[in-house]
Amino acid sequence: VIGDVPQLLAFSAAGLRLGVFIGDVARLLVEDGVVRVPFSHPALAGLLDVPGEGPVPVFDLRGVDGTLLLPAVHGGMVAVFQTVQGPIGLRLDALHGTLSDDAPLPVDETRAMLAALPDALRPLVTGAALCGGTPLALFSPEAFMAQLGLLQRT
Amino acid sequence: MREKARAGRGLFCARASVQVDVVMANRDLQCTPHEEPMRPPGSAPTATSTSTLHKSGTVDAQGRYLGVTAGPYVLALPIAGVRSILDVGGGAPLDVRSLGVLPVSLAGLLGVTSSVTSPGLVLLDGAQAGSSGPLLLSCCAVHGVFAGDDERPLPRTVACRWPGLVPGTVRHDGVLRLVLDVRVVLGLAEAAL
Numbered sequence: 001v002i003g004d005v006p007q008l009l010a011f012s013a014a015g016l017r018l019g020v021f022i023g024d025v026a027r028l029l030v031e032d033g034v035v036r037v038p039f040s041h042p043a044l045a046g047l048l049d050v051p052g053e054g055p056v057p058v059f060d061l062r063g064v065d066g067t068l069l070l071p072a073v074h075g076g077m078v079a080v081f082q083t084v085q086g087p088i089g090l091r092l093d094a095l096h097g098t099l100s101d102d103a104p105l106p107v108d109e110t111r112a113m114l115a116a117l118p119d120a121l122r123p124l125v126t127g128a129a130l131c132g133g134t135p136l137a138l139f140s141p142e143a144f145m146a147q148l149g150l151l152q153r154t
Numbered sequence: 155m156r157e158k159a160r161a162g163r164g165l166f167c168a169r170a171s172v173q174v175d176v177v178m179a180n181r182d183l184q185c186t187p188h189e190e191p192m193r194p195p196g197s198a199p200t201a202t203s204t205s206t207l208h209k210s211g212t213v214d215a216q217g218r219y220l221g222v223t224a225g226p227y228v229l230a231l232p233i234a235g236v237r238s239i240l241d242v243g244g245g246a247p248l249d250v251r252s253l254g255v256l257p258v259s260l261a262g263l264l265g266v267t268s269s270v271t272s273p274g275l276v277l278l279d280g281a282q283a284g285s286s287g288p289l290l291l292s293c294c295a296v297h298g299v300f301a302g303d304d305e306r307p308l309p310r311t312v313a314c315r316w317p318g319l320v321p322g323t324v325r326h327d328g329v330l331r332l333v334l335d336v337r338v339v340l341g342l343a344e345a346a347l
Contacts, residue, residue, distance in 0.1 A: 035323075035330045036226050037308075038264040039315035047312070047323065049330040054304070055323045057312045085311045145311065 008129065010096035010136060011079065014061035016121065019129060019136035020079070022098060026087055027053075027080040034058050041148055048078060048089055056080055058089035064147065065120035081141035088141060099131040113137055123147045217305065219324055221297035221331060222274065224259075225266035228331050230324050233299060235279050235336025237288055242296040243274030257292040263342045270294045278336055289343050300326045305333070316342065 008019040027050070034046030035055070043063035047055040058078055077092040105113070105128040113128050113135055124147055127138040219230035220239065257275055261268035274296030278289040302324040314320055319338045324331050 035228055035332060037312055037314065037320060037332060038227055038266075039319065041313055044312060047309075047330060047332075049325070054306050055309060055330060057309055083311070086309050088311050149313065 008099045008131060008136065008138075009079070010099050010131060011077075012093040012096065013090060013139075014064075014121065015093065016061070016117070017096075017134070017136055018125075018139040019099065019131060020081070020139045020141070024081045024141055025079055026082045028095070029078045029080060029089070031058065031076045031078045031091065043148060045091060050080070050087075053080075053087060056087050056089050058091060059144070059148075060091045061121060061124070064124070065118065083141050083145055085145055088145065090139075090141075090144075099136075103130045104128075105130045105135050109135065120147075217302045218299060219302050219326070219331070219333065220276065220299050221326065222260065222276065222293040223295045223297070224264055224293050225261035225268050227261075227264055227266070228329065229260075229293075230302070230326070230331040230333045231276070231278075231336060231339075232333065236276055237279040238277040239296060240275035240277060240290070241273075243270065243272050243293065244295065245272050247271040253290065255290055257290040258343050258346070260291050260293050260339070263339065263346060268292075268294050278340060280340055289340055291339070291343075302326065308332075 007022060009022050009025050010017070010019045012018065029048065029050065031048060034048050036046040037044060037057075041059075041063070043059045043061070045058045045060045045063070048058045050056045077095050078089040079092055079095075080087050080089045110128040114122055114125060114137075117125060117137065124139060124144045125137040126140040126143055129136050129138060218233040220233055220236050222229050222231060253275070257273070259268055259273070273292035273294060276291045276293060276296065278291055280287045280289055304325040305322060306324075307322045308314075308320050312320075316338060318335050319342070320332045321335050322333045324333050
């Protein structure tokens with residue numbers, strides 16, 4: 001925590017309560033329809049036409065394991081992260097706001113939290129924190145891209 | 155022999171530039187102000203006329219696309235790979251017996267099903283794409299020819315099982331469309347046969 005500067009953005013996605021370092025978040029957008037891409041990864045909901053940015057791929061954590069058919073979402077929230085590969089969007093169930101009073105979660109509780117995560121989503125989490133008394137799994141956009149096998153495409 | 159010579163002449167024309175003509179588009183088109191109608195209702199089938207009309211009656215294909223949809227996909231075919239638009243769809247149910255050749259469903263090639271009973275029909279230029287021959291493609295809808303706006307490559311964070319199938323995106327009239335590489339579409343069709 002640096003002064004009163006918020007450090008984490010707390011949100012829910014795919015039923016999980018997650019946090020991401022605020023510096024990774026480029027924009028927060030309302031999804032008003034995405035353009036689906038044929039033969040793409042099941043987690044890719046489609047391309048969102050972002051003004052001034054161009055098409056940004058929007059992913060849904062529910063599709064990471066490739067088993068769920070992604071429903072169309074209109075009016076949902078999308079967080080856009082900057083990665084080394086370019087901007088990516090992530091569908092959010094809910095946005096809980098910014099937090100600055102995070103603290104490390106005890107090791108045993110962190111292990112328990114990671115163990116409770118679905119197998120496909122566990123590699124996307126790089127740690128855990130206690131924010132305002134609520135445990136959060138820390139989401140990493142770069143780990144997410146690596147999980148999808150997209151970091152090799154340079 | 156005469157048929158072969160005629161076909162050969164057609165292929166030559168298609169390689170030099172693209173002649174977009176409407177053979178069966180006897181249905182009303184809903185075109186935006188920026189779209190060029192493929193044929194005004196009631197007029198005779200003619201080549202599309204634009205500001206880049208050549209003496210031969212053909213048009214420059216650079217940056218021009220044919221908007222189509224296939225299932226949930228909103229697409230654009232580079233006009234350089236389109237030989238003819240045979241039907242814009244949306245009218246009476248299609249009787250494939252009248253075509254003489256079975257059209258290949260674009261939606262099917264892209265792995266989705268289409269329940270459209272009156273699809274649009276587009277003849278892709280196989281010769282230009284280095285394929286064995288032209289391909290009659292059925293689309294859920296044909297939206298018209300337009301000049302591309304804000305053409306961009308596909309973001310690197312989008313992986314496609316068929317590399318090169320979607321080389322980029324183009325925006326027209328506020329709608330983002332995926333640009334399909336006609337050569338890859340022809341390859342998909344040949345692989346499916």
